[in-house]
Amino acid sequence: MASFRAAAAMRPEHPVVWFLLGVTLRTMGRAEQALAALHAALRLRPDHPDTLFHFASVQLELLWPDRALPALRRLVALRPSHEGAAFALGGALMALDAPEEAERAFLLTALLQPDGAAVNNNLGAAIMAQRRPGVALGHFRRAIRIDPSRPEHRKNLGIAQLMRGELEEGFREYEWRMGQAVWQWNRSYPGKPVWDGGPLAGRTILVHYEQGLGDSVQFVRYLPLLKAMGARTVFECQPVLKRLLASAPGIDALVARGETLPDFDCCLSLMSLPYRCSTGADRIPRDIPYLRTDPERAVFWRELVYGQARPGDLRVGIQWRADGGNRSIPLECFEALSQVPGARLFSLQQATGLDELERLGERFGIIDLPGRRAGAEGFLDTAALAECMDLVVACDSVVGHVAGALGKPVFLALPWLGDWRWMNHPDRTPWYPAHRLFRMARRNDWHGVMARVAEAVAEKVHRARS
Structure with missing residues (x-):
C-alpha cells in the first residue's frame, strides 16, 4: 500500500499506478478511498475496461447503482465481452427498477455465458419483473438444470408458478426458500422435527409465523385443517397480532413471539402450510370470515362511525x-x-402515514376518529373500524388482509408488479372472494389506479342509491 501511494505521489500522471492503488484499497474494504484512486485513473485513461469495471463495482458495493450506471454503460459499449460487465449492468438496472433494460443486459451475458446459472436466474427475474412469469419459467428451469443445488433458483421458479396460479407446483418449489440464508432467521428447535405432512392425530404441532403481518392474517386460515387431522395446535404469532388472532378458529394455544412455548411434538413455518396441505386453486380454505371483532370495541366504534356518516353515505x-x-x-x-x-x-x-393525513386530511374530507390505541390493542380497533365500513380501499398491506378475513368488500390497489399471492387474474383472487383487485396499468402510475378506484366507488354509490 505504501509503495503504491509513494508511486502515485511520484508519478501522478501514470494511470496504472492509480488503478493498482484503487484495486488494492478495494480489496482492503476502503471503498471511498478506492473510488478516489480509480477516478484519478479514469481521468488519465477514461476508456480502460478494467478501471471502468472496478470503479462501477465499488459503487455497486456502496449501493449506488445510479452512480455506477454511466461507467457500466460505457464499458459494455466499449467491450461487450468484458467478463462481468453486462451482468453487473443488469444488476444495476434491476436495482433502479428498469427490468426491460436489465433483460437486454442479461441476454447479452447469456450469449457470452450460456451455461451460467446466475445469469439465467437473473434473466428470469428481469422478465418476471415485467409481469411475464410464463416466459421467466424457462430461464429459472435452465438455471436449475445448470446448478440444481441453489435454493434461490428453485424458489424463484416457485414464485413464477404461483404468479401464474399454479399453486400446488408453486408452493412445492417455494419450500426451497428455507435453504436461503435470508430465511434462516426463522426458528430452530433442537430435537423437534419439522412436520413432513404425516399423521397428526394425538400430536401437538407448533406453527410459527414467517414474514409479515399480512402473511400471518392470510395463512392462519390453515390452522383448522391441522385440527381436522387430530392435532393440538400452537400458533406463535407477532406480538401486535395476538389480540386480533385470538378470534381465529383452529388454534388451541396462541403464543406471542418471546413468550414461553408449551411443549410440542413437531413444528412448521406458517408459510409452509399451503404446501403441506396440498393447496391447489380449488383447495384454498375459504371459510370466511375467519376473524371476529371484539364486541366491546365494535360497539364503541360503530357509535362513532355512524355519528359521522350522513344518511345514505x-x-x-x-x-x-x-x-x-x-x-x-x-x-x-x-x-x-x-x-x-x-x-x-x-x-x-x-402509525405510519399520519403526516400525510395531517397535511391532506381536511382538504380531502377524511375522518380520523380519535381513541385508537397502539400495538396489539390498535389492531383490535382497526378490525372493529373496518367492520363498520361498507367498503375498504387499501394498498397491499395487513389492513387489506384483516378486512378480507372479516369478509368485508375490499378494493385493493396493487403496484405494477403485484406480490405472487395476487396471481394473474385481472381483478379477482381466490384468497378473498370479496376482494376486487386494481392493478397498475403503467409503472409508477398510482394516479391512474386510484382514478379507476374512484370510478368503481362512484358506481357502488349509485347502485346503493338506486
Missing part, C-alpha cells in the same frame, strides 16, 4: 401506507376518491 375506510415502499400509495392520489359524491372516507391508517 357509503362508508369507505381507506389505508394508503404499507411497510414496503413500492406498495404504498401517496395520499395525494386519493383526491379523485375524495370527490365522489356520497362516499364518506374514514382513515384506517395505523
Whole structure:
C-alpha cells in the first residue's frame, strides 16, 4: 500500500499506478478511498475496461447503482465481452427498477455465458419483473438444470408458478426458500422435527409465523385443517397480532413471539402450510370470515362511525401506507376518491402515514376518529373500524388482509408488479372472494389506479342509491 501511494505521489500522471492503488484499497474494504484512486485513473485513461469495471463495482458495493450506471454503460459499449460487465449492468438496472433494460443486459451475458446459472436466474427475474412469469419459467428451469443445488433458483421458479396460479407446483418449489440464508432467521428447535405432512392425530404441532403481518392474517386460515387431522395446535404469532388472532378458529394455544412455548411434538413455518396441505386453486380454505371483532370495541366504534356518516353515505375506510415502499400509495392520489359524491372516507391508517393525513386530511374530507390505541390493542380497533365500513380501499398491506378475513368488500390497489399471492387474474383472487383487485396499468402510475378506484366507488354509490 505504501509503495503504491509513494508511486502515485511520484508519478501522478501514470494511470496504472492509480488503478493498482484503487484495486488494492478495494480489496482492503476502503471503498471511498478506492473510488478516489480509480477516478484519478479514469481521468488519465477514461476508456480502460478494467478501471471502468472496478470503479462501477465499488459503487455497486456502496449501493449506488445510479452512480455506477454511466461507467457500466460505457464499458459494455466499449467491450461487450468484458467478463462481468453486462451482468453487473443488469444488476444495476434491476436495482433502479428498469427490468426491460436489465433483460437486454442479461441476454447479452447469456450469449457470452450460456451455461451460467446466475445469469439465467437473473434473466428470469428481469422478465418476471415485467409481469411475464410464463416466459421467466424457462430461464429459472435452465438455471436449475445448470446448478440444481441453489435454493434461490428453485424458489424463484416457485414464485413464477404461483404468479401464474399454479399453486400446488408453486408452493412445492417455494419450500426451497428455507435453504436461503435470508430465511434462516426463522426458528430452530433442537430435537423437534419439522412436520413432513404425516399423521397428526394425538400430536401437538407448533406453527410459527414467517414474514409479515399480512402473511400471518392470510395463512392462519390453515390452522383448522391441522385440527381436522387430530392435532393440538400452537400458533406463535407477532406480538401486535395476538389480540386480533385470538378470534381465529383452529388454534388451541396462541403464543406471542418471546413468550414461553408449551411443549410440542413437531413444528412448521406458517408459510409452509399451503404446501403441506396440498393447496391447489380449488383447495384454498375459504371459510370466511375467519376473524371476529371484539364486541366491546365494535360497539364503541360503530357509535362513532355512524355519528359521522350522513344518511345514505357509503362508508369507505381507506389505508394508503404499507411497510414496503413500492406498495404504498401517496395520499395525494386519493383526491379523485375524495370527490365522489356520497362516499364518506374514514382513515384506517395505523402509525405510519399520519403526516400525510395531517397535511391532506381536511382538504380531502377524511375522518380520523380519535381513541385508537397502539400495538396489539390498535389492531383490535382497526378490525372493529373496518367492520363498520361498507367498503375498504387499501394498498397491499395487513389492513387489506384483516378486512378480507372479516369478509368485508375490499378494493385493493396493487403496484405494477403485484406480490405472487395476487396471481394473474385481472381483478379477482381466490384468497378473498370479496376482494376486487386494481392493478397498475403503467409503472409508477398510482394516479391512474386510484382514478379507476374512484370510478368503481362512484358506481357502488349509485347502485346503493338506486
